[in-house]
Amino acid sequence: MTATPEVTRFRTLLAAKLGWTFDDNDVSQLDDVLAKRSGSHRLSRTAYLSRLGAPGWDAELTKLAEDLTINETYFYRHGEQFRALADVALPERLQARSAQRVLRMLSVGCSSGEEAYTLAIVARESQPDRDWIVSVLGLDASPAVLRRATAARYSSWSLRETPDDVRQRWFHPHDGYYELDAAIRATVQFRQYNVATPDDNLWRPDQYDVVFCRNLLMYLTQPVRDQLIERMTRSLSPGGYLFLGHTDSLGSRPEGLEPQHTHQTFYYRRRTVPDALRFEEPLVVTPTRTRPAPQEPIESDAYERALRLLHDERFGEALKLIEASPQDRPAPRDLLLHSVLLAHTGRIDEGERLCRRLLDLDGLYADAHHQLAVCLEDGAGTDAAIAQYRLAAHLDPEFAMPRMRLGLLARRRGENRTAATELDRALTLLRQERDDRIALFGGGFGRIALTTLCRTELDACGARR
Structure with missing residues (x-):
C-alpha cells in the first residue's frame, strides 16, 4: 500500500510527538489507526492531523501509543540475558553497593510488567540478605499496559519460560490466573513516560545499577534514539549494566560503555573511568603483556587476485594463492580471507580454528564473528551460529550479512516474524554494504542477487512491502 499525503503527515507527527519511526511496511496499519482515531472525534483526517500537530493534546497521544504499541512479552524472555544478570551484573553491583545496601534498576518500555517483575525476582534471589532495598521502575507510554502491570495477574502463557521453582515460589494461582507474590510487587513501581520527552529527575546521573531497554x-527516530542512549548511559552508575534487545546495537565501542559477552548474549557495562581519562590498551595482548610486532599484510595484488578468484567461485585456486604467501604475523584481513576459503573448500574445522585465532587477536572484529558463525552452521549447530551472527550484528550495526543470515535461519525454523525483522533490516543495509564483505560472505552472489533473495524471503514471510 502506498502512503497517502495524510498518512505521510501522520507518520511525521508521530515521529515528532512520540519519537517513533515507521517504515513502508506499516502504512496499512497507520492508515487504519488514522481512520479510527479521526472517526472517533468526528473529524476529517485533515482536521484531525491539524489538531494533533498543535500542542496540548496529550490524551490523544496516549490513545495513539496504546493503539500502535506492540506488547508481546513474557517472564524471563531471552533467558540468557537474565542469566548474565544473575551471574555477572548483580554480583558486581551488590558488591559495589554493599555500604548503601540499595539496588536500583530500570525497565524502559516495560509493557505489561513481565520484564520489570523478572528483574525484581532475579534481584531478590541474588541479594545476600533481606535488609537490602531493591527497587525497580518500569516505564511505558501506554497506560493500558501499565494497568495490567500494576494488577500483576498473568496467564500461564506469560509464564511459559519461567523456571518451575520460580513459578512455585513467587506466583499463586487464582481464578485461572497467576498472581505475583506481594513481596515482589512491593519492589516494583510503574510510570507512564514518553521517551521523546526530557525528565531530569528520571535520568539523574549515576543512579541506576541496571537498565533494561530491549x-x-x-522503533525510535534517530535523534530520539541517540538521546535515549545518552540518558541511559549517563544515568547508570559507574560499573552499571545496560541490556538491549538482540535487534539493538551500539556498535563495538560505544561512548561511555564497554561491550560484554557472556552466556551467549551481548550487553554493556558503563566505564568506571571517563573516556577523556582513558588510555586505550591495544586489542592484541601477548602473554608477556607487550605490544605485538606490526602485522605484515599479504601484498595487495595477491590479496585482490584471491578475492577475484573467490568471486568467480574458483576457491581452490584462491586458497593456493593465499597459502603460497606464508607469513609469521598475517594481517587480520588475510586470516579472514584464509578462513573463508578453507570453509568453501570443505575444510570447515581448519577455517573455524583460524577464525578463533583471529578473534583471540581482536575479539571485537565483527567480520570474524560472522565467519565463525558460517563455520559453526556446518559444525557445532544453529544455536551457536546464531549467537555469533548476533555478536557480529551488535558489533557493527551497519553490517548487512549477519542480519541476512539471521533472517534465513529464522525462516528455516518457521519464525516468520523474527525472519521478517532481520531480512527487512538486511535489505536496507545491503544498499551500502561494503564490496569486500559481499565478496567474502555473499556465497558467490552479488548485491543485486542478495537483494532479490531478501525480497523473496520477505514475501514468503508474509511481510508487506
Whole structure:
C-alpha cells in the first residue's frame, strides 16, 4: 500500500510527538489507526492531523501509543540475558553497593510488567540478605499496559519460560490466573513516560545499577534514539549494566560503555573511568603483556587476485594463492580471507580454528564473528551460529550479512516474524554494504542477487512491502 499525503503527515507527527519511526511496511496499519482515531472525534483526517500537530493534546497521544504499541512479552524472555544478570551484573553491583545496601534498576518500555517483575525476582534471589532495598521502575507510554502491570495477574502463557521453582515460589494461582507474590510487587513501581520527552529527575546521573531497554530502539527516530542512549548511559552508575534487545546495537565501542559477552548474549557495562581519562590498551595482548610486532599484510595484488578468484567461485585456486604467501604475523584481513576459503573448500574445522585465532587477536572484529558463525552452521549447530551472527550484528550495526543470515535461519525454523525483522533490516543495509564483505560472505552472489533473495524471503514471510 502506498502512503497517502495524510498518512505521510501522520507518520511525521508521530515521529515528532512520540519519537517513533515507521517504515513502508506499516502504512496499512497507520492508515487504519488514522481512520479510527479521526472517526472517533468526528473529524476529517485533515482536521484531525491539524489538531494533533498543535500542542496540548496529550490524551490523544496516549490513545495513539496504546493503539500502535506492540506488547508481546513474557517472564524471563531471552533467558540468557537474565542469566548474565544473575551471574555477572548483580554480583558486581551488590558488591559495589554493599555500604548503601540499595539496588536500583530500570525497565524502559516495560509493557505489561513481565520484564520489570523478572528483574525484581532475579534481584531478590541474588541479594545476600533481606535488609537490602531493591527497587525497580518500569516505564511505558501506554497506560493500558501499565494497568495490567500494576494488577500483576498473568496467564500461564506469560509464564511459559519461567523456571518451575520460580513459578512455585513467587506466583499463586487464582481464578485461572497467576498472581505475583506481594513481596515482589512491593519492589516494583510503574510510570507512564514518553521517551521523546526530557525528565531530569528520571535520568539523574549515576543512579541506576541496571537498565533494561530491549527491542525499543529500533522503533525510535534517530535523534530520539541517540538521546535515549545518552540518558541511559549517563544515568547508570559507574560499573552499571545496560541490556538491549538482540535487534539493538551500539556498535563495538560505544561512548561511555564497554561491550560484554557472556552466556551467549551481548550487553554493556558503563566505564568506571571517563573516556577523556582513558588510555586505550591495544586489542592484541601477548602473554608477556607487550605490544605485538606490526602485522605484515599479504601484498595487495595477491590479496585482490584471491578475492577475484573467490568471486568467480574458483576457491581452490584462491586458497593456493593465499597459502603460497606464508607469513609469521598475517594481517587480520588475510586470516579472514584464509578462513573463508578453507570453509568453501570443505575444510570447515581448519577455517573455524583460524577464525578463533583471529578473534583471540581482536575479539571485537565483527567480520570474524560472522565467519565463525558460517563455520559453526556446518559444525557445532544453529544455536551457536546464531549467537555469533548476533555478536557480529551488535558489533557493527551497519553490517548487512549477519542480519541476512539471521533472517534465513529464522525462516528455516518457521519464525516468520523474527525472519521478517532481520531480512527487512538486511535489505536496507545491503544498499551500502561494503564490496569486500559481499565478496567474502555473499556465497558467490552479488548485491543485486542478495537483494532479490531478501525480497523473496520477505514475501514468503508474509511481510508487506
